[in-house]
Amino acid sequence: MPKFSSIDDLRAAVSDLPAANHEVADQVAGREAQLTKPPGSLGRLEDLTAWLAAWQGQNPPRLEVVEILVFAGNHGVTAQGVSAYPAEVTAQMVANFAAEGAAINQLAREAKANLRVMPLSLDTPTADFTEGPAMAEAEFLEAVSAGYEAVPAAADLLVLGEMGIGNTTAAAALSGALFGGGARFAGTGTGVDDAGLKRKRDVIERALQRHSGAIADPLHAAAALGGRELAAMFGACLAARHNAIPVLIDGFVSTAAVAPLKALRADALDHAHVGHVSAEAGHCLLLRELGMTPLLDLGMRLGEGSGAAVAVLVLRAALACHTGMATFEEAQVSDKQV
Numbered sequence: 001m002p003k004f005s006s007i008d009d010l011r012a013a014v015s016d017l018p019a020a021n022h023e024v025a026d027q028v029a030g031r032e033a034q035l036t037k038p039p040g041s042l043g044r045l046e047d048l049t050a051w052l053a054a055w056q057g058q059n060p061p062r063l064e065v066v067e068i069l070v071f072a073g074n075h076g077v078t079a080q081g082v083s084a085y086p087a088e089v090t091a092q093m094v095a096n097f098a099a100e101g102a103a104i105n106q107l108a109r110e111a112k113a114n115l116r117v118m119p120l121s122l123d124t125p126t127a128d129f130t131e132g133p134a135m136a137e138a139e140f141l142e143a144v145s146a147g148y149e150a151v152p153a154a155a156d157l158l159v160l161g162e163m164g165i166g167n168t169t170a171a172a173a174l175s176g177a178l179f180g181g182g183a184r185f186a187g188t189g190t191g192v193d194d195a196g197l198k199r200k201r202d203v204i205e206r207a208l209q210r211h212s213g214a215i216a217d218p219l220h221a222a223a224a225l226g227g228r229e230l231a232a233m234f235g236a237c238l239a240a241r242h243n244a245i246p247v248l249i250d251g252f253v254s255t256a257a258v259a260p261l262k263a264l265r266a267d268a269l270d271h272a273h274v275g276h277v278s279a280e281a282g283h284c285l286l287l288r289e290l291g292m293t294p295l296l297d298l299g300m301r302l303g304e305g306s307g308a309a310v311a312v313l314v315l316r317a318a319l320a321c322h323t324g325m326a327t328f329e330e331a332q333v334s335d336k337q338v
Helices: 007-015 022-032 044-056 076-080 089-098 103-110 137-149 167-179 194-210 218-225 228-242 252-264 281-290 306-324
Strands: 066-072 114-119 157-163 247-249 272-274
Touching: 007 137, 007 218, 007 228, 007 252, 022 044, 022 306, 044 306, 066 089, 066 103, 066 137, 066 228, 066 306, 076 194, 089 114, 089 157, 103 114, 103 306, 137 218, 137 228, 157 228, 157 252, 157 306, 167 194, 167 218, 167 228, 167 252, 167 281, 194 218, 218 228, 218 252, 228 247, 228 252, 247 252, 247 306, 252 281
Parallel strands: 066 114, 066 157, 157 247, 247 272
Antiparallel strands: none
16 A cells, blocks of 8 residues: 555645754754864854754764665657756666676775665656556555655654666656756756757757646646656655654755655755755756755766765765764863954
8 A cells, every 4th residue: 555645645744844953953963063063164064964963863962773765767858869868777777786896886885884776667757648548546655655655763864866768868858847947957868979969959848838737736746747756755755854864855856755745845945954965957047946055066067876875975974073072171171252
């Protein structure tokens, strides 16, 4: 039985979100102010520790159980020539993940994170959304439910990633539906040439026109223009909020996947940070629409959760400083006088 049996059921779950624990965050900020450094000298690291505490509801926060979930899906829109790689690469890369041969395997190991890869009906791609909705309501809810139920309640941090040939087209189309501007979010994705980029933009414009009657609603837009892996990331991000788990979002596709949450409720992504800004053209535009500032800018555009996995190391650095540094009193160092 799926977790969500109807769009209305899912919408109700998005409207019922727990708040951050500001009391715990204040406690963390209080200790931060006593550590042997000028106030604010660790910049965003100080804010990140308080953020972790606020959403975990515990002081000090911890990063003992870090879960990286990579969802994989195939897209019927690849028939339109929007990707430089064939659709069978999705399943081949899932096999590479299983053999521990991908970038995310190495980064997960360095981040001391548990990596799980979940292929979603790879033998049955979503429909070509230039011809009809990518997913019927039942298919969309099944994928959202799979993502929701994949999140372990005991996790201290959730990292979201994806694999899916054609999914930058889906992400760009969904972003255009949510924030307007047509195909402005389209980029080269896996490396299409100029002709391929033009095809991609044309495909997105056609899709937005075809589904113009449905995309005013963020959930219907996600079903009509998204993909199973995007829907699963939406569900996982929602589950994390319900289970008091902070989230690191990866790049363009992952951000587009969870963007409908913020379109439905302004504070729905307050428990999430974007791990890095992707070199994929549309990501900066989408982050601007969402009002979110990424932690890193390394020119990455791989997907797989790779940029967010690197950002886990930043969170570990923030937590190590907060818990390991001495206070002025403990170190017998004179505090600021004026």
